[in-house]
Amino acid sequence: RNPHTISIFCSEHNVQECLSHINMEVSSLGLPPVWSELDGSSVLNVVAVLNRMYDLIQLHHKSLRTVENMEVEQLKLNSNVDFLKLTTTRLKEQLDVSKRESTGLLERERQLLLKVKSLQNCxxxxxxxxxxxxxxxxxxxxxxxxxxxxxxxxxxxxxxxxxxxxxxKKERKQAIDVLNNIGRADGKRSLWKTExxxxxxxxxxxxxxxxxxxxxxxxxxxxxxxxxxxxxxxxxxxxxxxxxxxxxxxxxxxxxxxxxxxxxxxxxxxxxxxxxxxxxxxxxxxxxxxxxxxxxxxxxxxxxxxxxxxxxxxxxxxxxxx
Structure with a gap:
């Protein structure tokens, strides 16, 4: 269905019904009615109709701006979600690396403690x-x-x-006489044994x-x-x-x-x-x-x-x- 095709809403036979319906819709939007009944006769207020149409147009523009803002916010939120996903993935990888490093450091510490104990025994x-x-x-x-x-x-x-x-030897008397005197090495005669x-x-x-x-x-x-x-x-x-x-x-x-x-x-x-x-x-x-x-x-x-x-x-x- 073409969105630009004008649908037949009002005809010569249902003018009052359309006015009542539009008046109800306008009232539901918080706007004053476009026509009023005076002395049992219905009078269409053209100025009021134009003002309501202008208000509706302003509401439509405001809705469009709100939709655009919401779309921009949605894009920002989507980009933030993607960034958070990437950050979460990177943090998980870093956490895994940290866990592996922590395990290696604990093993190294255990080996060093064993070496320290061995050195203390030595x-x-x-x-x-x-x-x-x-x-x-x-x-x-x-x-x-x-x-x-x-x-x-x-x-x-x-x-x-x-x-x-x-x-x-001093006190003892000599009781043995020397028969053969042994000569000295230098050939000299020995002296007499005196005191x-x-x-x-x-x-x-x-x-x-x-x-x-x-x-x-x-x-x-x-x-x-x-x-x-x-x-x-x-x-x-x-x-x-x-x-x-x-x-x-x-x-x-x-x-x-x-x-x-x-x-x-x-x-x-x-x-x-x-x-x-x-x-x-x-x-x-x-x-x-x-x-x-x-x-x-x-x-x-x-x-x-x-x-x-x-x-x-x-x-x-x-x-x-x-």
């Missing part, structure tokens, strides 16, 4: 190992001092025994013994000073190493077990060497003890430095991943 084991080595060094130092005191007591006993023998010559020989002997005793005493003092210096240096280095280790140390159990097995074998060798050194001279015992202490300290220091390097590598990996 640090505890290393502290126990250092304490064990300190106890071994202290026990060996006390054993060395005990041996030195025992050697001094034996030396004093030998000296007393020698003095006693010399005193007994003066015996006193001279005795004085030389005492002088020789005193010189040997003094030299031995000086050697013992130097050895004690050297051992004290070595122990003091080792203590300072161990304290500095332990103080510098602020983070947990990391080490594989295989390396730790191998290092502990090697240290135990070294300790057994050192103990065996100490048992053998008890039968040797004091100088030999001092050299074995000093060498064993220095050997263990070098191994301990190298092991601690290796663990420190592993901790630094762990910290660098953490900083790069962070």
């Amino acid at each position: 640090l505890k084991n290393e502290k126990e190992e250092v304490q064990k080595l300190q106890n071994i060094i202290a026990s060996r130092a006390s054993q060395y001092n005990h041996d030195m005191k025992r050697k001094e007591r034996e030396f004093n006993k030998l000296k007393e025994r020698l003095n006693q023998l010399l005193a007994d 003066k010559t015996e006193a001279k020989h005795e004085g030389e002997m005492y002088k020789t013994l005193l010189n040997d005793y003094d030299s031995r005493q000086r050697e013992l003092v130097l050895e004690n000073a050297e051992l004290k210096k070595v122990l003091h240096q080792m203590k300072k280095e161990m304290m500095s190493v332990l103080r510098s280790r602020k983070l947990a140390l990391r080490g594989e159990k295989a390396d730790l077990s191998g290092t502990q097995a090697a240290s135990e074998e070294d300790e057994e060798e050192v103990f065996d060497s100490n048992k053998e050194s008890l039968e040797l001279t004091c100088v030999h015992a001092r050299e074995k003890l000093t060498n064993s202490i220095r050997l263990q300290w070098r191994r301990l220091k190298s092991h601690v430095e290796r663990l420190d390097s592993q901790v630094s590598l762990t910290q660098m990996s953490k900083s790069t991943t962070g």
